[in-house]
Structures are given as C-alpha cells and as structure tokens.
Amino acid sequence: xxxxxxxxxxxxxxxxxxxxxxxxxAWKSRxxxxxxxxxxxxxxxxxxxxxxxxxxxxxxxxxxxIMGNSPFWNFLDMGxxxxxxxxxxxxxxxxxxxxxxxxxxxxxxxxxxxxxxxxQRIKPVLNDLPDLQAYFVLEKQKGLKDWSDLVRLGxxxxxxxxxxxxxxxxxxxxxxxxxxxxxxxxRPKGVMLSHVNMVSNFTAVSDILNSRDVNRALSFLPLCHVxxxxxxxxxxxxxxxxxYAESLDRLRENMREVKPEMFCAVPRVIEKSYATIxxxxxxxxxxxxxxxxxxxxxxxxxxxxxxxxxxxxxxLLIADRLVFRHWRGAFGGKLSIIVSxxxxxxxxxxRVFWAAGIQVVEGYGLTETSPVxxxxxxxxxxxxxxxxxxxxxxxxxxxxxxxxxLVKGPNVMMGYYNRPDRNAEVFDEDGWFHTGDIGELVNGQxxxxxxxxxxxxxxxxxxxIAPQVIENRIKESPFIESSMxxxxxxxxPSALIVPNFEYLRSWCExxxxxxxxxxxxxxxxxxxxxxxxxxxxLNETLDHTWQVRKFILMEKEWSVESGELSPTLKVRRTxxxxxxxxxxxxxxxxxxxxxxxxxxKKVKKPGKGFIRKK
Numbered sequence: 001x002x003x004x005x006x007x008x009x010x011x012x013x014x015x016x017x018x019x020x021x022x023x024x025x026a027w028k029s030r031x032x033x034x035x036x037x038x039x040x041x042x043x044x045x046x047x048x049x050x051x052x053x054x055x056x057x058x059x060x061x062x063x064x065x066i067m068g069n070s071p072f073w074n075f076l077d078m079g080x081x082x083x084x085x086x087x088x089x090x091x092x093x094x095x096x097x098x099x100x101x102x103x104x105x106x107x108x109x110x111x112x113x114x115x116x117x118x119x120q121r122i123k124p125v126l127n128d129l130p131d132l133q134a135y136f137v138l139e140k141q142k143g144l145k146d147w148s149d150l151v152r153l154g155x156x157x158x159x160x161x162x163x164x165x166x167x168x169x170x171x172x173x174x175x176x177x178x179x180x181x182x183x184x185x186x187r188p189k190g191v192m193l194s195h196v197n198m199v200s201n202f203t204a205v206s207d208i209l210n211s212r213d214v215n216r217a218l219s220f221l222p223l224c225h226v227x228x229x230x231x232x233x234x235x236x237x238x239x240x241x242x243x244y245a246e247s248l249d250r251l252r253e254n255m256r257e258v259k260p261e262m263f264c265a266v267p268r269v270i271e272k273s274y275a276t277i278x279x280x281x282x283x284x285x286x287x288x289x290x291x292x293x294x295x296x297x298x299x300x301x302x303x304x305x306x307x308x309x310x311x312x313x314x315x316l317l318i319a320d321r322l323v324f325r326h327w328r329g330a331f332g333g334k335l336s337i338i339v340s341x342x343x344x345x346x347x348x349x350x351r352v353f354w355a356a357g358i359q360v361v362e363g364y365g366l367t368e369t370s371p372v373x374x375x376x377x378x379x380x381x382x383x384x385x386x387x388x389x390x391x392x393x394x395x396x397x398x399x400x401x402x403x404x405x406l407v408k409g410p411n412v413m414m415g416y417y418n419r420p421d422r423n424a425e426v427f428d429e430d431g432w433f434h435t436g437d438i439g440e441l442v443n444g445q446x447x448x449x450x451x452x453x454x455x456x457x458x459x460x461x462x463x464x465i466a467p468q469v470i471e472n473r474i475k476e477s478p479f480i481e482s483s484m485x486x487x488x489x490x491x492x493p494s495a496l497i498v499p500n501f502e503y504l505r506s507w508c509e510x511x512x513x514x515x516x517x518x519x520x521x522x523x524x525x526x527x528x529x530x531x532x533x534x535x536x537x538l539n540e541t542l543d544h545t546w547q548v549r550k551f552i553l554m555e556k557e558w559s560v561e562s563g564e565l566s567p568t569l570k571v572r573r574t575x576x577x578x579x580x581x582x583x584x585x586x587x588x589x590x591x592x593x594x595x596x597x598x599x600x601k602k603v604k605k606p607g608k609g610f611i612r613k614k
Contacts, residue, residue, distance in 0.1 A: 048079020059084025067114025190417030
C-alpha cells in the first residue's frame, strides 16, 4: 500500500494502484445508477482546487459545505484539502441560528450549498457573514453560481505546478477539518481534526477488513459526520466502491439494486430492519411460521462456542437453508458485514445477524477521536457480544475511578476551536482525553459502554439512574421503537415511548383493532395495555428504584426534522425535556406554566389515555 499521511494522498492511489477503477463512487442520477471513475474523481477534485485558488483561498482558510451524500461531496472535500483549506462540513438540517454561529465562529471564506432547498434555508444568514466572499449552489438555479460555474473557474485558472507546491507544503499535523458537534445541550463546538488524526484512524480500521472480500459498500449515513466520513476514506484506501443510497426511505430498494458486501449503520437502522423481518415472520401461517420462529430463537442463542459443536452447526445449517438465506436476499444477497456505531446495539440483534451469516461488529468513538476508540474484529475472539470490542491499534485507554473512559492516541483531536475553556475541561494534566462516557472492561480487554456521564441522574430519593441502560432494555420489545427515560429530582423514573407503529399495525390487524391514524392507535386502550405488559416484564428484571412507573405513548415517530433526534439519530434530551415539559410534568402530577420556545412545534397536553400508572 502506498504511503498515505495526508487525507488527499488518497488521490495518489487513484493515480496509481486504482487508476483503472470505473466505479470509485456511484449514485442515482435521473433514476439510474451513475459511476464515477478514478479519472473523474481526480479531475473534478483538481477543478475544485484550482477554483478555490483563483478565489484566493490559502492554507488555513475555512471552506464550508452544506449538502447530502454524493460524489460531489468527495470532489469538494479533496479539492479543499489539497489546497490546504480547512473543510467545515455542516448538516443540511440545522437551525438558522446554528448556521449563523458556525459560519461566524469559523470565519467561513467560501460556501458550497448542495441544493435549492438548502439555499432557501441558509439564505437569511448569507448577508451576515463578513468573511464570506463567495458561495455556490451546486443545483442549477437562475441568478446563482452553480457547479458548472465552479468547474469553469477551475479550468480557466488551472495551475498544476502551484497546486503541487501547495500540496507538498501541507504537513500531516496540519488542521484538515472543523466538525461542529450537533449542540444538543448548548452551542455547537468546533472539533479540530488534523490529517494525521483521520489518517491514523482509517488506516488502523482498514487492517480489520484486510482479509475480507469486500468490493462494494452502500453508504447512507451523513458524510458530514465523522463516522461515515472516516469509513468513506477507509473504503477509498482499500479500493472499495462506494454506492450512495438515495435516502433511508429507499434503503431496502437500493440494497437490492447495489448488492453491497457491507454497510455501516447506527443501531436504529438495524433495529428497523429486524422489526421488518419480524413483522413478515409474524404474518406467516402454519408450519412456515413455526419454522421462522424456531430459526429466530436459534439465532438469539448464537454463540461462538456453540457453533463449534456439530449439533448446533447442523441446526444452523437447516435454519439458514429455510429462513436466513431469505434475510440476506432482502439485503441484496451478498451482504456479509455490518459495522454498527453511534449507540449500543442490543446483543440479541448482533447474535441473530451473525447466525444469519451477516457479521455485525460494533465500534465506539467520538467526533473528538476521529472517531474510533474501540471496535470488534474478525479474528478469533475479536467479537464479544454486548461490548464494542478492544481498543483500536495505537489507541491507549484507561478507566477513571468513576468509570469514565479516558484515551490517548494519534486519533485524539487537536482541541476545540476558539474554546480554550472547554479544552481545559476535557484534557487533564497528563494529556488524557476525557470522553464523558462511562464504561467497564470485560475480561480486562473488551470495552462495554454503560452510559453517558452527564446523562446519569439522581432521583429525589438519592438513587442514581443510568437511563441508557433502561432505554436499551425497553427497545428489546418488538412493540417499542425508542424511548427516553426521565426522573431527575423526582420520586421515580418515567418514560416517553415511541411505539413501533409498523409492528403494531400488523398486531392490531390480527386482533381486529380498528384505528385510522398512528395517533389514534397510540390512544387505543388495548394498545396501551399491551405496552404496559411490556413495561411490567421489563420492571421485573430491574432493581426497584430503576423501575419505570409511568409512561406516555407518543403519537408519531421522533425525527431529525421535528427536532427530537440529532443528525446522528441520538435523542436530544435537553430539547426533549423542554418540548415535552407539559407531558412530563403531567406524569408526576405537577402543574407548570409552560410556554415552549419552539413555537413551530405543537406540544400536546396530557390527557386521558396517555398516562398510565403501574
């Protein structure tokens, strides 16, 4: 493998080792998959660089992008980086206030906007940015500079010698990107990552896949987040073709079209896939249904020690022939690897996917660590269910007295941009980065994440509650999609629960329960009673002080657009406690005079059929 010390050195692989590759990237254009070749990639990246040089961008200048996943993201990324510019990728779904803060804080010089809708969203901010000297809307719109104008500017001002000189002057230790955290509990923080931060991570992670036969990966998590971005670099480093899904809604269709060997996901995506499979199994009849659930229960018991025994292996072979091969068909037929990160995945799901021939490895990390700290591997003993694997090669890890995970390594960020106060909080005097996550080491080597340090709360009785532990247990129920446990400074824990509406629809049909909308379904007495049974069974496995005494069924799914989820699909707890303050107060019999700051979102008042006591 040729030496890669700076991110844009990946382009050298496409000038040499992968020069003949015809589908470096692919995406849906006008309803058909369109390939981007190695020469396309290099040429377009260079056009971006020449255009930025013509606009006066010099090493250290910040250039921002607001766009979804497509090969154009990669052209812009490499084009920015090989001029020494600092890439500031921003989510397309942020508030105007957050856009204004980020662009002002980073002093953005040039801005690339992916589509007309994003332009309309950001338009009110553009005149408030004194450092902004140019912006382009890639999707053609009258009166605005677009992709063709950018390419034309690059061609007109191409200077290969100057670009080569600039590339040579960029060091691995130089700042490559500013990634602003989603700001779920305050204003966004700019995480400064150098070339070596990212390169050390994707080269170390690539070692895990070296022995695997992977030619094509499907990408659907946002590239502006460090998780998918690092993996995108890893794909390029290994010569794996990257196919960009159209959307989460079309994920199943895209998988059948692309037939990927691997993809990376957050647990929420895996849980939804499993729920769909479970619903289809529930709709089977007679012997087919019996066989399905026999195979499912066998998969839930999957263990690496068990498969060494001939009896279990034979049962697994039969289950594969009758059931599991159809699962793989739903994912395109060639899928063998899923990398899961961003939140804990229930061990039951990991086991059953392994049983089905789809090997799920979990990883753990943060934006501040580029991101991987620990990950499972495919070597013997590389995966232990319920953990996120061992620390990545080159990463040092230890646990503080309170269980907080501390790390050192070449992947750890340079610091927070313009925030010396926050840097002093997260780095101790010995240089250890404090992650804010609580964990434990299983058998002294496998890392298990138990909760976020700042999310652990204390009840009015003085008992500490780790909400993530309870929430992950709640999600074991096929009737429940997600939840948020609350109860700080109150007598007991309660929960906001989003039902699995897709699963409930088939259950209601089987029970003859009539409804017209999801909201009506969530108010139906029999549905509430069924969820109550699930919570009762959960409570029997928890300590008395951790038991969920009351809950509210939400009328619709939480989403990024409606504000409950961050762009990485994590629950925004501070926002949620404000948005649903009236509902939460009602569960505890409190009266509040509440006026939501988010006036565009309706806050439902507590009412009959929503609050249920154990």
